[in-house]
Amino acid sequence: MSVQSGVVALEHTRFEQFRQDILANATPEQLIKLILEAQTELRTKTVKALTAMRTLALSESRICPHCSGKSIHRHGRDANGRTRFRCVGEDGCGRTFGVLHGTAFHRMRKPECWVPYVEKLLEGLPLTRIVEAGVGVSRHTAWRWRHRFLSVLSISPQPKLSGIIEVDEKYFPTSYKGSRGWKRGDPPEDRPPRYRGSGALKRGLSGEQVPILTAVDRNRNHLNRVLGVRTVKAVLAAMSGALEPQSVICSDAFQGYQKLAEATGSAHHVFIPKKPTPEEKAVGLPIGREGALGLGRINSWHELMETRFNRTHRGVSTARLPSYLTMLVSIHGERLQPEGAMKRVMERLVAPRPRSSPTPMRN
Incomplete structure (x- = not known):
């Protein structure tokens, strides 16, 4: 056994003895206090670890974020103890910056x-x-x-969808939530302000609603794109490079999805919702649809989207839709x-x- 492995074993033995003493002798109040303090310390170490990784990356690349020079050196620390850098050398700009410069x-x-x-x-x-x-x-x-x-x-690389892919749109009324245009006398649209829950003024689909193109495959990969208007050209542009060739596309009868299938060499299955008659409702409707294909996953995704946007967050501004779509995918898609x-x-x-x-x- 080497000296280093012996030290590690000794530290492990001490920790186990320390842990057993705490579990045997600490009161419930002391355990709760210890848990809270440990959680705080763990969060602090998470930030420190990420900052250390960023410091190491800058030290190796030596690229200045201001002038792209390749001669930066460590230049002390800031008030929080994080490393600062300075751009030096003949072609350097001489400016200093922190390790978190350029990040969110x-x-x-x-x-x-x-x-x-x-x-x-x-x-x-x-x-x-x-x-x-x-x-x-x-x-x-x-x-x-x-x-x-x-x-x-939201700028993370978008994984490609493959296999069985369900595609459809979800519409939300155009929202200027947070705008003070009506108060200032220069409204963003020539209409009265729409208060929460009032919906669009025109019935059905119209220019008052914003389409969100959505797609999901069986591997929990999601694609969400805010469209200005639903056209064949807009759908093809939004889905460009997002689908693997030779996939299976399930959608409604919109012509853009047929063109998308042709462009990617994919099979295309059209599903048109059937409105049941009163007689069919009286005898009971079948659960689900025969076969492995359908639009069940995309419909569930739309329901989840509507719940988050309209109920949890009480309406989302159209300008902020991409950010909230990112949050939706991070929570329920990528987890x-x-x-x-x-x-x-x-x-x-x-x-x-x-x-x-x-x-x-x-x-």
């Missing part, structure tokens, strides 16, 4: 709140319940952090964990953000 965490305060906040965000909680959970941030900060994180997660989400956010470089943000509305 740049200029974010309260690092001890990042992990618990992301945990509540991935639970899909509305802002009020996030604040009530004791995360440690105000409602306005929770709103700003939500869209800061989601805007970065992303807080540590994985923070790691992905830390690795994505974004443009510097302004210090101020619009005032949030209730949701």
Whole structure:
């Protein structure tokens, strides 16, 4: 046995003895206190570990985010103990920057709140319940952090859909939630303000509604695209490169899906909902549909989408739809964990953000 392995075994023995003493002698109040302190320390170490990974990546690449020079060196630490860098050399710009510069965490305060906040965000909680959970941030900060994180997660690579793929659209009324145009006298649309739950003024599908193109396969891969209008050209552009060739596409009779199947060399199955007659309802309707194909998964996804957007968040602004679609996929599609989400956010470089943000509305 080497010296290093002997030290590891000794530390393990001490930890086991320490753990058994705590379980045998600690009171319930002491155990609860220990659990809370351990959770806080674990969250802090998660942030420190991600910051250390970012520091190591910068030290190896030595690329300046300001001028793209390749001669940066460590330049002390900031007030939180995180490493700072400086661009030096003949072609260097001489500017200094922190290890989080260029990430969504740049200029974010309260690092001890990042992990618990992301945990509540991935639970899909509305802002009020996030604040009530004791995360440690105000409602306005929770709103700003939500869209800061989601805007970065939304640029993640989109996995290709394959196998049996169900495709359809979901429509939501055009919403300018948060806009003060009607108050200022320059409304974004020539119509009276639409209050929560009132819906569109015209019946059926019209220009007052925004289509969201959605697709899901049997491997829990999802695609969601906000379209300006549902046309064949728009559908083909939104689905370009997102489907594996030789797949099976299940959809309604819209011509764009037939063109999509032809472009990808895929089989196309059309499903038209049948409206049951009163006589059929009286004798009872069959459960499900015969065969393995159908639109059950995409219909369930649309129901989940409507529940999240219209009930949990009390309506979503059209401008914010891509962010909320990202949150929906992260929670119910990828089932992303807080540590994985923070790691992905830390690795994505974004443009510097302004210090101020619009005032949030209730949701």
